[in-house]
Amino acid sequence: MSASDSFPLGKPAFVGNILDRAAHLRTNEQKLLSLESDPRARAYVVSRDSLVVKREGEASRALLTINEALTFGANPGTVFLGLRDGAPVFGMGIAPQAAEKLIGREDVAVSELRGMAMQGTIPPEQLSAVAAAKSLVTWHQRHGFCANCGARTAMREGGWKRECPACKTEHFPRTDPVVIMMVAKGDKCLMGRQSRFMPGMYSCLAGFVEAAETIEDAVKREVFEEAGIRCADVAYYMTQPWPYPSSLMIGCTARALNEDIVIDRSELEDARWFDRDEARLMLTRQHPDGLAGPHPFAIAHHLLGRWLQEGDNATR
Incomplete structure (x- = not known):
């Protein structure tokens, strides 16, 4: 199964929650204690940007039994994420020292979440629950x-x-709102790259929403600050939870009013316009110069894919 099959257009990673959050149970301490003892109870164990996973031959399992989690060294405190088909699901943390002791073992691994999501190691339908576990465990630790x-x-x-x-x-x-936008002018779209990106990768511009700022104003401000492009006709597309450490990516489209790019080098390594043919080759990893677009697990891929699929109507 390819990444595009795992994350079809309009369905990036960390969306489509399969849990009943069962918020009415959060204030019932006795019920929560009994749920932890339920033999069906499972937990995701978070170690910074990674998960503790159980190795089972060539496969890895991120959803652990409570006993497995504790045996591997997870902290006993649990975060109640909700119910799946009546079975309780929790998030748990693990101290760095305990996680280090797992390195080199054959039955368990500490694997980076982003890589597992991109490679499909974790079933896509579980990623929303994993994002909640990572966000909440990280918040408690900080x-x-x-x-x-x-x-x-x-x-x-x-x-x-x-x-x-x-x-x-x-x-x-807390959840930090971040705007991420597909900016287009006619048959060209604007993308940029940061120095931390993989070589040749370009993506949509993005930035945090500031205090007392609307989503529309945040889109216009960020695009102008980073690339010197003024925008109009900002429209909402979709959102994506992003557990790094706990953001909500607010996907938008916008129409550019000018074409002359002025790059803020403190934010971007490069920014440029791409026509539809070039953007399509980047999205399918077939660009002759090795340029690439964002991975299907990220909302930026879906913003770009929608623009390619719908044409100018996507930014009107």
Whole structure:
């Protein structure tokens, strides 16, 4: 199965949640404890940008039993992600020292999530739950103390908030909004590359939404700041959760008003216009110069694919 088969147009990674989040159970501590003891309970174990996976011959399994997770060294605290066909699913963290001890073992591995998602090692339908586990576990690891008074906080409501016992302030997981846009002018689209990209890869421009800013204004501002292009007719396409560490990619289209690119070198290594034929070759990895578009697991691929499929109507 190819990456395009795993992530068909309009369905990037980390979307299509198969879990019932069962939020009504989060405040029932006794019920959550009983769910952890349910023999059907499973957990995703997060180690920074990786997952602890069980090796089974040539395959790897990311969804572990609670006993497997604890045996491999996962922290006992769990985040309740929801129910799948009535079976509880949790997220768990693991300390760096414990994760390092797993390196070299034949029965378990610590594998980078992005690579597993791109290669289809994790079934696409599980990736939304994995994203939730990674986002929440990472948030708990980074927010152990109250931002109001400095006291150590405690996990509450199945891991969906932290509470300060000293000043009673409640802290909730954050999601950072990011706009990512397919900017086009006639039969040309604008793409850029950052130095961290794989050689020859170009993608849609993107940037964080700032305080008190609309999505439309964020699109216009980011494109102008990074490439000197002014935009109009901003339209929403779709969103993609992006657990690095916890963003929501807001996919948009926009029509460029000028063509002269002025690159902000602190943001981009390069930016240029591509016609439809060239963009299509990049998306299918057939460009004669080795240029490539974004991978199908990323929303940028779907923005570009939609533009190629629908033509100018996609940016009107």
